[in-house]
Amino acid sequence: MMAKLRSEPGFADAxxxxxxxxxxxxxxxxxxxxxLNAKLVLLLANxxxxxxxxxxxxxxxxxxx
Amino acid sequence: xxxxxPQYEFRQSPDSAAAKPVRHPVVVIGAxxxxxxxxxxxxxxxxxxxxxxxxxxxxxxSRGLCYAKRTLEIFDRLGCAAPIVEKGVTWQVGxxxxxxxQIYAFDLLPEGGHRFPAFVNLQQYWLEKFxxxxxxxxxxxxxxxxxxxxxxxxxxxxxxxxxETPAGAYxxxxxxxxxxxxxxxxTRKMLGLDFKGRVFEDRFLIADVRMQAEFPTERWxxxxxxxxxxxxxxxxxxPDDLWRIDFQxxxxxxxxxxxxxxxxxxxxxxxxxxxxxxxxxxxxxxxxQCRRLERLRHGRxxxxxxxxxxxxxxxxxxxxxxxxxxxxxxxxxxxxxxxRAPETLLDSYDAERGAAADENxxxxxxxxxxxxxxxxxxxxxxDAVLELxxxxxxxxxxxxxxxxxxxxxxxxxxxxxxxTDVFAGGPAxxxxxxxxxxxxxxxxxRLKSGFTxxxxxxxxxxxxxxxxxxxxxxxxxxxxxxxxxxxxxxPGTVYLVRPDQYVCCRLRRFxxxxxxxxxxxxxGKEM
Ligand SMILES: Cc1cc2nc3c(=O)[nH]c(=O)nc-3n(C[C@H](O)[C@H](O)[C@H](O)COP(=O)(O)OP(=O)(O)OC[C@H]3O[C@@H](n4cnc5c(N)ncnc54)[C@H](O)[C@@H]3O)c2cc1C
Numbered sequence: 001m002m003a004k005l006r007s008e009p010g011f012a013d014a015x016x017x018x019x020x021x022x023x024x025x026x027x028x029x030x031x032x033x034x035x036l037n038a039k040l041v042l043l044l045a046n047x048x049x050x051x052x053x054x055x056x057x058x059x060x061x062x063x064x065x
Numbered sequence: 066x067x068x069x070x071p072q073y074e075f076r077q078s079p080d081s082a083a084a085k086p087v088r089h090p091v092v093v094i095g096a097x098x099x100x101x102x103x104x105x106x107x108x109x110x111x112x113x114x115x116x117x118x119x120x121x122x123x124x125x126x127s128r129g130l131c132y133a134k135r136t137l138e139i140f141d142r143l144g145c146a147a148p149i150v151e152k153g154v155t156w157q158v159g160x161x162x163x164x165x166x167q168i169y170a171f172d173l174l175p176e177g178g179h180r181f182p183a184f185v186n187l188q189q190y191w192l193e194k195f196x197x198x199x200x201x202x203x204x205x206x207x208x209x210x211x212x213x214x215x216x217x218x219x220x221x222x223x224x225x226x227x228x229e230t231p232a233g234a235y236x237x238x239x240x241x242x243x244x245x246x247x248x249x250x251x252t253r254k255m256l257g258l259d260f261k262g263r264v265f266e267d268r269f270l271i272a273d274v275r276m277q278a279e280f281p282t283e284r285w286x287x288x289x290x291x292x293x294x295x296x297x298x299x300x301x302x303x304p305d306d307l308w309r310i311d312f313q314x315x316x317x318x319x320x321x322x323x324x325x326x327x328x329x330x331x332x333x334x335x336x337x338x339x340x341x342x343x344x345x346x347x348x349x350x351x352x353x354q355c356r357r358l359e360r361l362r363h364g365r366x367x368x369x370x371x372x373x374x375x376x377x378x379x380x381x382x383x384x385x386x387x388x389x390x391x392x393x394x395x396x397x398x399x400x401x402x403x404x405r406a407p408e409t410l411l412d413s414y415d416a417e418r419g420a421a422a423d424e425n426x427x428x429x430x431x432x433x434x435x436x437x438x439x440x441x442x443x444x445x446x447x448d449a450v451l452e453l454x455x456x457x458x459x460x461x462x463x464x465x466x467x468x469x470x471x472x473x474x475x476x477x478x479x480x481x482x483x484x485t486d487v488f489a490g491g492p493a494x495x496x497x498x499x500x501x502x503x504x505x506x507x508x509x510x511r512l513k514s515g516f517t518x519x520x521x522x523x524x525x526x527x528x529x530x531x532x533x534x535x536x537x538x539x540x541x542x543x544x545x546x547x548x549x550x551x552x553x554x555x556p557g558t559v560y561l562v563r564p565d566q567y568v569c570c571r572l573r574r575f576x577x578x579x580x581x582x583x584x585x586x587x588x589g590k591e592m
Contacts, residue, residue, distance in 0.1 A: 034445055035452075038449035039449045039452065039453055042446070043453070046457075
C-alpha cells in the first residue's frame with residue numbers, strides 16, 4: 001500500500017513537463033542520456049529526502065509490468 | 066632517517082623447563098598493534114600477562130597508516146601516544162578530485178580544543194616499535210618473541226597451548242586467551258571457525274615512494290585522474306619523506322607483472338610529473354576482504370583485531386577498530402579475572418564489538434563499492450554524483466572515498482542505562498567520553514583507570530560505597546566552557562564513565578541509588 005508517495009496528478013501542466021523531459025534528451029546519445037537521468041534521480045531524490053517516500057518510489061519503479 | 070627494523074631477542078622461558086605446563090591467567094597471541102595494545106592494557110591494570118609472537122621484529126613493509134583520534138586517546142592511556150604523535154604526520158584536511166579538477170575539500174576537525182588531531186599517519190612498523198618499547202618497560206608483561214602457537218585446545222576451565230620456539234617446543238595453560246593473531250589467524254583455524262564475508266575482486270597497487278615533494282600534508286583522493294584513467298588513486302604523506310600511493314588496478318590486473326618496478330615507476334612518474342625525482346621504497350598488490358567471525362567470544366578464547374574481522378583500508382578502520390576492541394575487552398577481562406564481575410560480562414564484548422565490526426564492515430563495503438562500482442548502473446550513478454558534487458552540497462555527501470574511522474557508539478548496549486533526564490547534546494550512554502581542554506590539562510586525564518564519576522560543579526555528597534573515583538569539573542576549571550558545552554553540562558550534571566572511557570549513565574542530578582544500579586549494570590550483573 002502506498003502511504004507517502006503521491007500518485008494523483010501533481011503537475012499543473014502535465015504535457016508541458018513531459019515535453020521538457022523529452023526535449024532535454026533530444027540531442028543526447030545513450031550514454032549522455034543515461035547520465036542525465038541519473039543526475040535527475042539524484043537531484044530529485046535529495047529534494048524529497050524522506051526515506052519512506054523514496055522506498056515507495058523505488059518499489060513502484062521496480063514493479064514488473 | 067629511514068626505519069631500521071629492530072631484531073628482538075628470543076629468550077628461553079622458564080616455562081619450557083617446567084615439569085608440567087605452567088598456568089597463566091591470560092595469554093595474548095600475536096604482537097601486532099592489537100595484541101600489543103591488549104597486553105599493555107592488561108599489564109597496566111595489574112595482570113600478569115604473557116604475549117606470544119612468532120616473529121622477532123615488527124610488521125614488515127607497508128600496511129596500516131592512519132590512526133584516528135580515539136585510537137590516539139587509547140594509546141595515551143597506554144602510555145605511548147607521545148612518540149606516535151611526535152613521529153607521525155598530522156593531518157585533517159582531505160581533498161577529492163574527479164578527472165583533472167578538485168571537486169571539494171573537507172576538514173575533519175574544524176573545531177579547536179582537542180588534544181589529539183583527527184588523524185596521525187605513521188607506518189605500521191613505527192607504531193609497533195613504539196608499542197613494543199612500552200610493552201618491554203612493563204615488568205608484568207612477558208613478551209616472548211619467536212614463540213609460535215602451534216596448537217590450542219579449549220577446555221571448560223582453561224586453554225592448553227603448545228608453543229614452538231628456536232629452542233624447542235613446550236606447553237602452557239591459560240585461564241583466558243586473547244587471540245590477536247591477524248587476518249590469517251591460526252587460532253581461528255585451530256578452533257575450526259568460519260570467517261565469512263565478501264572478497265573484492267579489484268586489485269590495488271600500494272607503493273611507498275621516497276621523495277621531497279611539495280604536496281601539502283593532506284589526504285588526496287582522485288577518481289579517474291588524467292594520470293591513471295579509469296581508476297582511483299589515493300595519496301598520503303608519511304614520516305621520513307615517504308608517500309603512500311594507492312592505485313586501483315581493476316579485477317584483471319596481473320599482480321606479479323604490476324609489482325615490477327619497470328611498470329610501477331612510469332605509473333608514479335605520470336602522477337608526479339617528470340620533474341620529481343623519487344625512489345620506490347615498497348611495492349605490493351592487494352585485494353581486500355570484508356569479513357568477520359560470527360562471534361568474538363568462544364568460551365575462554367576472545368578474538369580481537371584482524372583475527373576477528375577484516376575490512377578494506379578505505380576508512381582506515383583495521384588497526385583502529387582492533388585497538389578499540391582491546392580497549393573494550395581488557396577492563397572486562399580484568400573484572401572477570403578479579404571476580405568483580407560475572408563471566409557473562411565478556412558476552413558484552415561480543416555484543417559491543419560485534420556491532421562495531423558490522424558498522425566498520427558496512428562503511429568499508431560501501432566505500433569499496435563506490436570506489437569500484439560493480440556494474441554499469443553503479444558506475445553511472447557514481448559518475449553522476451561526482452559531476453554534481455562541485456555544485457551541490459548533498460552530492461558531496463554521497464561521494465565515498467572512505468568514511469574515516471570514528472569510535473563506535475554502542476547504542477543498544479545492555480551495559481548502558483538509558484537517559485531518563487533530558488540532554489540536548491553530549492555523549493549519550495554507549496558513546497565515548499569526549500576530551501576537552503581544562504584550565505589545567507585535559508579532561509580525559511581526569512578519568513581514572515576504573516569507573517569514574519565525572520561531576521560538573523561540585524563533588525556530590527553521599528557517594529555509594531563502590532569502587533568509583535570522582536573527577537570534579539568546576540566552572541573555574543573550564544574557563545573556555547569547552548567541557549560544559551561538549552557534555553551539555555550544568556552544575557550538578559554527572560556522567561558515569563566506564564574504565565574504557567565510555568559513558569554508561571548520566572544524570573542531571575546525582576542520585577546514589579541510580580548510580581549504584583548503573584554501576585552494577587555496567588559490570589554485567591543481573592539487576
Ligand atoms: C595496505 C593496507 C593499508 C592499511 N591501512 C590502515 C590504516 O590506515 N589504518 C588502520 O587502522 N589499519 C590499516 N590497515 C589494517 C591494519 O594493517 C591491520 O588491521 C592491523 O595490522 C591488524 O592488527 P592485528 O594486531 O589484529 O593483526 P596483525 O598486525 O596481523 O598482527 C598479528 C600478529 O600475530 C602474529 N602471529 C600470527 N600467528 C601466530 C602464531 N601462531 N603464534 C604467535 N604469533 C602469531 C603475527 O606475527 C603478527 O605479529 C591497512 C592494511 C593494509 C594491508
